[in-house]
Amino acid sequence: MKTPASLSLIVLIGVAAFFAGNRSAGGGRDDSGATSSSDNRTESSRGNAKHSSSSDRNAARRDRTRIVTDELTVDDAQRLTPEERKALLNKAALLSDPNKQAKVLCGLIAAMSKDELKDTTQTLLQIQSRGNEWSQAVWNELWTQWGRTDPQGCLELSANGGGLNTGEDYRRMMSGWLETDAPSALEWANRPGLNERESVAAAFAISSEAGSDLGRLQSAILAIPDNPVAARAALHDYFDLALASGEDTALSAVYAQMDPALQQTAWPVMVQRLAYSDPEQAVAWLKDHATEPGRDYRSLNNSFHRMAMADPAAMASWAALLPVPQKGDPDANTPHPAVIAAHYWMRRDPQAASAWLKTQPPQSPWRAMVGPPAGEE
Amino acid sequence: MKAPVTAIIATLVAILSFVAGRWGSGKDRGSSDKAPAGSAAPGDETTASSLAGSSRKAKSKADPEGRPANFVSDHALTVEEARALTSEERMALITRGGMSWNSGNQAALMCGVIAALTEDEIGPATQILGGIQDRGNFQTQEVWDALWTQWGRVNPTKALEFFANDDSGKSKGDARHMMTGWLEADPLAAFTWAKQPKQSGLEASAAALAITRNANGDPKRMEASILALPADEITRSACLQDYFDLASMAGEGLGAAETYDQLPSALRSAGWPVTMQRMIHQDPQAAAEWLATHSGDAGRNYQIAHEMVGEMVSRNPAATLTWAMKLPGLYDTSSTRQVHPAEIAISQWLEVDRPAATAWLQSHSADASWTKPLIEGE
Numbered sequence: 151m152k153t154p155a156s157l158s159l160i161v162l163i164g165v166a167a168f169f170a171g172n173r174s175a176g177g178g179r180d181d182s183g184a185t186s187s188s189d190n191r192t193e194s195s196r197g198n199a200k201h202s203s204s205s206d207r208n209a210a211r212r213d214r215t216r217i218v219t220d221e222l223t224v225d226d227a228q229r230l231t232p233e234e235r236k237a238l239l240n241k242a243a244l245l246s247d248p249n250k251q252a253k254v255l256c257g258l259i260a261a262m263s264k265d266e267l268k269d270t271t272q273t274l275l276q277i278q279s280r281g282n283e284w285s286q287a288v289w290n291e292l293w294t295q296w297g298r299t300d301p302q303g304c305l306e307l308s309a310n311g312g313g314l315n316t317g318e319d320y321r322r323m324m325s326g327w328l329e330t331d332a333p334s335a336l337e338w339a340n341r342p343g344l345n346e347r348e349s350v351a352a353a354f355a356i357s358s359e360a361g362s363d364l365g366r367l368q369s370a371i372l373a374i375p376d377n378p379v380a381a382r383a384a385l386h387d388y389f390d391l392a393l394a395s396g397e398d399t400a401l402s403a404v405y406a407q408m409d410p411a412l413q414q415t416a417w418p419v420m421v422q423r424l425a426y427s428d429p430e431q432a433v434a435w436l437k438d439h440a441t442e443p444g445r446d447y448r449s450l451n452n453s454f455h456r457m458a459m460a461d462p463a464a465m466a467s468w469a470a471l472l473p474v475p476q477k478g479d480p481d482a483n484t485p486h487p488a489v490i491a492a493h494y495w496m497r498r499d500p501q502a503a504s505a506w507l508k509t510q511p512p513q514s515p516w517r518a519m520v521g522p523p524a525g526e527e
Numbered sequence: 528m529k530a531p532v533t534a535i536i537a538t539l540v541a542i543l544s545f546v547a548g549r550w551g552s553g554k555d556r557g558s559s560d561k562a563p564a565g566s567a568a569p570g571d572e573t574t575a576s577s578l579a580g581s582s583r584k585a586k587s588k589a590d591p592e593g594r595p596a597n598f599v600s601d602h603a604l605t606v607e608e609a610r611a612l613t614s615e616e617r618m619a620l621i622t623r624g625g626m627s628w629n630s631g632n633q634a635a636l637m638c639g640v641i642a643a644l645t646e647d648e649i650g651p652a653t654q655i656l657g658g659i660q661d662r663g664n665f666q667t668q669e670v671w672d673a674l675w676t677q678w679g680r681v682n683p684t685k686a687l688e689f690f691a692n693d694d695s696g697k698s699k700g701d702a703r704h705m706m707t708g709w710l711e712a713d714p715l716a717a718f719t720w721a722k723q724p725k726q727s728g729l730e731a732s733a734a735a736l737a738i739t740r741n742a743n744g745d746p747k748r749m750e751a752s753i754l755a756l757p758a759d760e761i762t763r764s765a766c767l768q769d770y771f772d773l774a775s776m777a778g779e780g781l782g783a784a785e786t787y788d789q790l791p792s793a794l795r796s797a798g799w800p801v802t803m804q805r806m807i808h809q810d811p812q813a814a815a816e817w818l819a820t821h822s823g824d825a826g827r828n829y830q831i832a833h834e835m836v837g838e839m840v841s842r843n844p845a846a847t848l849t850w851a852m853k854l855p856g857l858y859d860t861s862s863t864r865q866v867h868p869a870e871i872a873i874s875q876w877l878e879v880d881r882p883a884a885t886a887w888l889q890s891h892s893a894d895a896s897w898t899k900p901l902i903e904g905e
Contacts, residue, residue, distance in 0.1 A: 220744070220776075241780045244805050246768040247736075248700040249707075254776070281834070282808045285700070286668040294596075318630055318667075325596040325631075354596075354629075362601045386628035387598055393623050394599040394636055426664040427626050452663050 221253040227261035235262060239270055243277050248285035255284075256291040264300035267292070271313065290322045297326025301335070305348070317383075320351035328358055339380070346379050353383030357391075364391055368409055378415060385412070385419045401427075402435060417444025425453040433457075433468060440472050447481040454490045462495035466506060466516075474515055488516035597631030604636075609643035617643060621652045625659040630667035641673040646681040649674075668700075675701045679708025683717065690729035699732040706733040710740060724759040731765035739769040746773050754793055763797045771801055783809070784817055799826025807835050815839065815850065818868075822854045829856070829865045836868045837875055844876040845887055857897055867897075874901055 227235060235258055242254045262270060271292060278284055293314060296304035304323055307313035314320050327335040336359060339352035356374060360367035371384045392404040405413065405420045417439065424432035432453065439445070447454070457465045469487035476482065495503035510517045597603075609617060617640055624636035644652055653674060660666050678686035683705065689695055690702045709717040714737075721737035738756075742749035753766045774786040781789070783805035790798045799821070806814035818832055839847040851869035859867075876884035888898055 240809075241775050244775055244783070244808055245772050246805075247703070247772050249703060250772060250776075277808050280808045280811065281804070290596075321629070321631070322596060357598055360598075362598055367598075387632075390627045390629055390632040391598050393626065394602040394632070399619070399623055422663075423626060423628070426659050426662045427622065429662065456662065 220250060222255075222257035224257050224260040227258045230261070232263065232266055235266060236269065239273060243273055244282065246282070248283070252285040252287035252291075255288045259288070259291045259295050262295060262299075264296075264303060267296055267299060268303075268307075271296075271307070275312070289319065293319045293322035294326035294329075297323040297328075297335075298330045299326075301327040301331075301338075314347065317347050317350035320347045321354045324351040324354045325358075328355060332359070340375060342376060344377060344380065349377055349379035350383045352377065352380040353387065356380065357384050357387035362391060362395065364388070364395065367391060368412060371415075372409065372411060381415045382419055385416050386423075388416075389419065389423055413442070414444035417442055418446040418449030422449050422453070425450060429453065429457060437468060437471065445473070445479075445481070447475065447487060448484045450487075451484065454487045455494075458491045458494040462491045462498060463502065463506070466491035466495055466503075470510065470514065470516065486515050488514070492516045597629060597635040599627070599632045600635050602636065604639040606639050606642040609640040612643075614645070614648055617648060618651065618655070621655055622659075624670075625656045625666060626664060628664065630669075633667050634669040634673075637670050638673045641670070641677050644677050644681065649678055649681055650685070653678075671701060672704045675704035676708035676711075679705040679710070679717075680712040681708075683709040683713070683720075687720075687730065690733060691727055693727045693729055695729070697729055699729060702729040702733040703736045706736045710737060721762075722756060724757050725762045728761060728765065731759075731762040732768075734762050735765035735769045738766050739773065742773070744773065744777065746770065746777060749773060750791060750794070754791065760797060763794070764801065767794065767798050767801045771798075771805060784813075787821075795824065796826035799824055800828040800831050803828065803831045807832070811835050811838065819850065819854065822856075827856075827865075829854075829868055832868060833866070833871050836871045840872045840875045841879075844872065844880070844884065848872045848876065848887065849891070870897070870901060873898055877901065 222238075227238075230238065239255070239258055242251065242258065245251045245254065259267075259270065274284060274288070274292065293304070296313070301323060304313055308315075308320075314323055324335060324339075327338075335355050339355035341352075344352055352374075356370050357367055360370045367384070367388050371381055371388060374381045374384065388408075389401065389404055393399055393401070396404070401420060401423055405416060408416055421432055421436055421439075424435055432450075436450070454465075454469075466488055469491050472487055474486055475484065492503060492507065495506070507517050604612075604620070609620070612620075620640045621637060621644075624633055624640065627633045627636055641652065656666050656670065656674065675686070678689075686705045686709075689697050690705070706717060706721075718737050718741055721734035723734075725731040725734055738752045739749060742752055749766070749770050753763055753770065756762055756766070771783060771786050774781040774789075775783075783802045787795070787798050787802040802821075803814065803818060806817050814832070814835060821827070836847065836851065839850075848869060851867070851872045854868055856865065857867050857869055859865075873884060873888070876887075
């Protein structure tokens, strides 16, 4: 055999053997038995594009609506008509398994238009009010999609009590808004007059815009126009990022390295975060920094109550040493930590609490607010 | 080239090409080499692939292209990266991640680390996160889901202690995530446990997930599995919730009432409250009609309808009372007597408008002896 002919023969045999191998492994088109029902549906949808007869289209539509699914991707949901999505939502809205809810509804919601979202929100809220709880993932996806498609509409709906509820809801909405129209989202975030939860969304936008650059985030927070709630929420993001990216994981080190202009706003954030991880450390830090201008007992109110519940006597001993807010201070109308401790102590052990109160200066506010010690009435 | 040489080369090329073809096909197919749907054994038989199958799939993300809801993704670790750390480093990351305030940051920082926690680490990690949550920083559901899934993977026996009673503060979702992890790690042991009688609704819900997974999306097989369970109402009821889920999403999808009608008679009693509950979720008016026509069935459970009856009374007390008094059981004096919808209706009406309720009773109820304790109890 001549060399060129031999080479051609070898190449032909090689190609044929490759395809034979591929086919024997099931890589060919004839392995439909091994595909899932959702794969079949995808194939039929693709086939639908090739064949234009109405019977084929109808068959494909029937096929699409007869979804046998544990899971629905955005792509799957986008191939459905709005009516089909609504029908599927009504079925999925009755699912009791939270994981299955999320797997079906998240894909469905992510494919919805703003008009569909109004109905969907109403349906989900209504069914929840009748007792079927939704997985948090479903709410997260719903608010994100609102943010992608109609953030202003979502804010209006929420102002009337039919939409966003928690700060987390607002953040999710903002995350969707930033995806589709970041300039408008940022313009809104820097607007004055936002309420507390809107400010959480604003903080998310501002922190998100700074990326993962601590310096940029610090500058962005300093530039927040007259919105202390947004600044505080953004400072939480700052601490999150600083701890995630830094070598030094001590919160006090993050606070110490902060621009002094930010420390005042960061004071309550700092002490609140310390209390999450180590209440004793939080108390120690509080005592050392109680005279700084950012001091604000309001941010620790829950922690104070928890500490007082755990050991009111111990808390009273250190709380009594903390400065008393003066008129004009942000926490002037908040109960002093020693008052909280004394209240709990009086309930648990009135005799011991009264004895301690007798040792306190008469002008101390906790003594006045608790009332005269037992036996002095 | 000589013919024998050509033949040898051609044979070698053919073999190599065949192998290359098979290998290439395998890569393309990815995870599709699982058992085909419907190939598993029927009924109660367990196959590891049917139980663990779907949990091995990549989790669907609705917004894979979307902007992440966190600022720390640069610092998020994959499971493999987290496994390469020391135990102390992993625990430090859990403490740090748990203190994150933004839920997106929590999930980004911790989910990879949690999936790498060992049997010795999972308990302390749970204590750390629980402690931080108790002190006011809530952990996002995604983090708890990851944690319970990992419990199921590394120490399901210990994890079951958390779900032994329904007042533990844990949710059915937690129990089911634990089961998801267990099914991944040891499906046969998980399924064996699932078939045993259960003490709590949380355990039953976890068991139901295993039984549902084993049915592989086949309602008939699911039915057979439920019927094969020992006489354990709590697990049967939890399984039926999943069964109704399955029936509603398969094919054209069956409504709750249709599903109830098609249940084998042995499952009807346990299916009654499930049907009632789902109908209330969907359409309270249809639910009230269904209750009226099925109040003589064996599984009747009025308690599920109490809230619905309360809602009906707030809209139209007289009509609700007329409807409720026709339901059986009002004069039942047995020890298994359930609080009757008419009692709920009249109690609420008396509370809101006592004169109107009393007047209505006097003019409409020939025998109002059943209302005596309610009126005197005021």
